[in-house]
Amino acid sequence: MKILVTGCSGQLGFDVCRELDRRNIAYYGAVRSDFDLTDKKAIQQFIEGYKPEVVIHCAAYTAVDKAEDEVDLCRKINVDAVKAIADGCKLIDAKLIYISTDYVFPGDGEKFYNIDDEKNPPNVYGKSKLDGEEIVKDLLEKYFIVRISWVFGINGHNFIKTMLKLADSHADLKVVDDQIGSPTYTADLAPLLCDMAQSEKYGTYHATNEGICSWAQFAAEIFKLAGKNVEVTGQPSEAYPTKAKRPLNSRLSKKSLDEAGFKRLPDWHDALDRYIKELNG
Ligand SMILES: NC(=O)c1ccc[n+]([C@@H]2O[C@H](COP(=O)([O-])OP(=O)(O)OC[C@H]3O[C@@H](n4cnc5c(N)ncnc54)[C@H](OP(=O)(O)O)[C@@H]3O)[C@@H](O)[C@H]2O)c1
Numbered sequence: 001m002k003i004l005v006t007g008c009s010g011q012l013g014f015d016v017c018r019e020l021d022r023r024n025i026a027y028y029g030a031v032r033s034d035f036d037l038t039d040k041k042a043i044q045q046f047i048e049g050y051k052p053e054v055v056i057h058c059a060a061y062t063a064v065d066k067a068e069d070e071v072d073l074c075r076k077i078n079v080d081a082v083k084a085i086a087d088g089c090k091l092i093d094a095k096l097i098y099i100s101t102d103y104v105f106p107g108d109g110e111k112f113y114n115i116d117d118e119k120n121p122p123n124v125y126g127k128s129k130l131d132g133e134e135i136v137k138d139l140l141e142k143y144f145i146v147r148i149s150w151v152f153g154i155n156g157h158n159f160i161k162t163m164l165k166l167a168d169s170h171a172d173l174k175v176v177d178d179q180i181g182s183p184t185y186t187a188d189l190a191p192l193l194c195d196m197a198q199s200e201k202y203g204t205y206h207a208t209n210e211g212i213c214s215w216a217q218f219a220a221e222i223f224k225l226a227g228k229n230v231e232v233t234g235q236p237s238e239a240y241p242t243k244a245k246r247p248l249n250s251r252l253s254k255k256s257l258d259e260a261g262f263k264r265l266p267d268w269h270d271a272l273d274r275y276i277k278e279l280n281g
Contacts, residue, residue, distance in 0.1 A: 086136050172233065
């Protein structure tokens with residue numbers, strides 16, 4: 001088996017490459033200098049040249065607030081490039097693992113979203129990821145769409161690193177407590193994606209760490225596990241207006257993982273504990 005991984009300078013791509021190393025599976029970990037996702041021709045030439053059996057597409061335009069202003073660039077990377085990758089996969093009959101987001105859903109209420117529930121992305125980034133999903137579904141049969149949320153990994157920026165930095169200069173912090181979801185540790189997700197790559201259980205999946213929390217609860221647990229003395233006070237989202245609207249409800253049902261016989265990811269408290277140990281080397 002030979003795998004192409006995109007976005008290896010990002011959080012998820014980095015951990016997918018580490019997992020493939022562990023499994024002794026041949027892969028190419030692509031970064032921007034191998035092909036830029038705004039260059040459709042370069043994408044296709046690379047895929048046709050390397051001829052992977054699986055593409056794990058971890059690269060994306062991920063600047064959620066900036067996307068509201070950079071709509072064209074966001075769509076070039078999250079929609080047009082996905083079309084070029086899917087076209088390439090079709091041509092060489094490769095499987096595609098496409099990473100998507102909880103932001104494809106409207107994010108209201110308190111239900112756990114099932115994979116086929118009504119979509120209505122609250123922002124430009126979410127719409128671009130949903131359009132990417134549609135392209136993958138329309139063009140390919142051998143695909144996995146994996147929706148994740150609140151991502152953290154060793155290689156890149158995330159909420160945990162921001163909180164730990166703030167802990168150096170703050171004794172108390174106000175954090176949003178009305179957005180509910182599940183964190184996703186890339187080191188836990190990577191083995192599942194590799195299991196999928198080695199299977200034929202195509203379809204759409206939700207794959208976050210188990211358990212739900214608010215950002216405020218997540219922050220409090222970060223400080224507890226990192227041994228930082230920071231008081232967290234919950235705040236409503238209205239107190240922190242952001243350029244891109246955020247969903248209040250990011251609860252994702254994992255039923256499709258169970259039905260396909262894939263193992264759910266560990267609980268987020270456990271994931272966070274291991275991540276903080278990883279950060280501390
Ligand atoms: N982060 C989250 O909370 C979150 C939540 C839900 C879903 N997701 C999805 O999960 C996946 C992985 O996210 P992540 O957090 O690992 O992302 P990330 O750390 O922001 O990394 C993004 C990757 O995409 C690459 N990239 C961006 N624009 C590119 C371009 N024009 N050409 C080539 N490469 C380009 C980046 O390369 P450079 O280093 O060169 O910029 C980087 O390697 C993405 O599909 C994302 O949409 C993320």
